[in-house]
Amino acid sequence: MARRKNRLSLFSLNGGQALIIALAMTGMMWLAAHRVAAGTMTIGDFVLINAFMIQLFLPLNFLGFVYREIKGSMANIEKMLQLLDVRPSVNDKPQAPELQPNEASIAFRDVSFHYRPDREILRGVSFTIDSGEKVAVVGASGAGKSTLVKLLFRFYDLSGGSITIGGVDISEVSKHSLRRAIGIVPQDTVLFNDTVLENVRYGDPEASDTEVLEAIRLAHLNGFISQLPDGHQTMVGERGLKLSGGEKQRVAIARTILKRSPILVFDEATSSLDSKSEQAILKALKEVAKGHTSLVIAHRLSTIIDADKIVVLDQGQVVEQGTHDQLLAQRGHYAELWYTQQKEQQKAIAS
Numbered sequence: 532m533a534r535r536k537n538r539l540s541l542f543s544l545n546g547g548q549a550l551i552i553a554l555a556m557t558g559m560m561w562l563a564a565h566r567v568a569a570g571t572m573t574i575g576d577f578v579l580i581n582a583f584m585i586q587l588f589l590p591l592n593f594l595g596f597v598y599r600e601i602k603g604s605m606a607n608i609e610k611m612l613q614l615l616d617v618r619p620s621v622n623d624k625p626q627a628p629e630l631q632p633n634e635a636s637i638a639f640r641d642v643s644f645h646y647r648p649d650r651e652i653l654r655g656v657s658f659t660i661d662s663g664e665k666v667a668v669v670g671a672s673g674a675g676k677s678t679l680v681k682l683l684f685r686f687y688d689l690s691g692g693s694i695t696i697g698g699v700d701i702s703e704v705s706k707h708s709l710r711r712a713i714g715i716v717p718q719d720t721v722l723f724n725d726t727v728l729e730n731v732r733y734g735d736p737e738a739s740d741t742e743v744l745e746a747i748r749l750a751h752l753n754g755f756i757s758q759l760p761d762g763h764q765t766m767v768g769e770r771g772l773k774l775s776g777g778e779k780q781r782v783a784i785a786r787t788i789l790k791r792s793p794i795l796v797f798d799e800a801t802s803s804l805d806s807k808s809e810q811a812i813l814k815a816l817k818e819v820a821k822g823h824t825s826l827v828i829a830h831r832l833s834t835i836i837d838a839d840k841i842v843v844l845d846q847g848q849v850v851e852q853g854t855h856d857q858l859l860a861q862r863g864h865y866a867e868l869w870y871t872q873q874k875e876q877q878k879a880i881a882s
């Protein structure tokens with residue numbers, strides 16, 4: 532709104548200014564030329580008038596420029612004030628204590644959730660992740676897997692049930708301490724237009740260079756970085772434009788390693804990758820996940836066979852849970868998904 536008003540006022544200002552100046556110039560030059568022709572003025576006077584006018588109009592033009600700048604800044608200030616007015620939808624309770632994750636077990640109990648009241652996304656979701664375990668959540672796209680992660684991060688409040696970490700309800704502790712306890716490798720990583728090194732350091736801004744380099748090594752990024760023109764001082768470009776999906780993902784993993792949080796979450800960290808990058812990343816992930824409680828959301832089931840527990844989500848409900856072998860034996864949803872993916876893979880290899 533402000534931007535449009537700004538454009539309109541600029542348009543009338545620039546247009547009006549140009550018109551007035553042009554008219555005045557023409558008028559004065561015309562008068563002066565007339566006098567010269569009549570012999571009452573010399574050519575020197577004519578040049579003098581011209582010089583005076585230029586001296587007069589240049590500052591006038593500058594005034595217009597200043598006005599434009601001020602208007603533009605006003606529009607930006609208005610936008611900023613609007614942003615400052617946005618209140619978070621999820622608030623800490625007054626004097627909420629810090630989460631002390633000495634025991635990083637997670638429990639979803641009868642969790643219900645909707646973004647909008649007319650459409651339930653999760654219905655009575657219950658499962659637990661014991662400390663140090665790796666639990667996978669699988670299911671069709673739109674089943675609500677990423678929503679589970681958002682709820683664990685407390686981006687939204689539940690409409691029913693509870694989520695606890697180490698037995699403590701996450702809505703009772705400060706958001707800050709909750710989010711510090713969870714490291715996430717998201718589906719699409721956001722990078723800043725800075726060096727690779729600084730992008731990794733974002734996981735823990737206080738980390739020393741040695742710590743950052745160690746994280747880079749653990750994330751198997753070394754090989755890639757040594758090929759870059761400026762090594763780890765290479766700029767990644769706007770939004771990490773100059774990195775491939777797999778490379779960005781590994782930067783995200785390095786960040787998470789650096790953050791050293793007791794709980795790790797991977798939201799389809801490898802689904803957008805070819806199988807070679809996937810293998811490299813899976814190897815990195817396995818090392819990182821050692822000794823951590825981890826929640827893995829996976830599209831390709833072959834990546835989570837070794838999970839301690841697999842939770843199958845369908846349209847916001849848990850339909851099955853158990854280990855890979857148990858679920859295959861049940862011949863239910865999971866078994867069906869598994870055989871479909873196996874067939875697809877064989878087709879891909881054959882073709």
Ligand SMILES: Nc1ncnc2c1ncn2[C@@H]1O[C@H](COP(=O)(O)OP(=O)(O)O)[C@@H](O)[C@H]1O
Nearest residue numbers: 646647652670671672673674675676677678679
């Ligand atoms: N911010 C949002 N507002 C409204 N609906 C949403 C929002 N985010 C996701 N959804 C809906 O919730 C459902 C579950 O989404 P999501 O948890 O991302 O699924 P998954 O990760 O399993 O593919 C989808 O149908 C999606 O359209």
Ligand SMILES: [Mg+2]
Nearest residue numbers: 676677718799
């Ligand atoms: Mg998702």
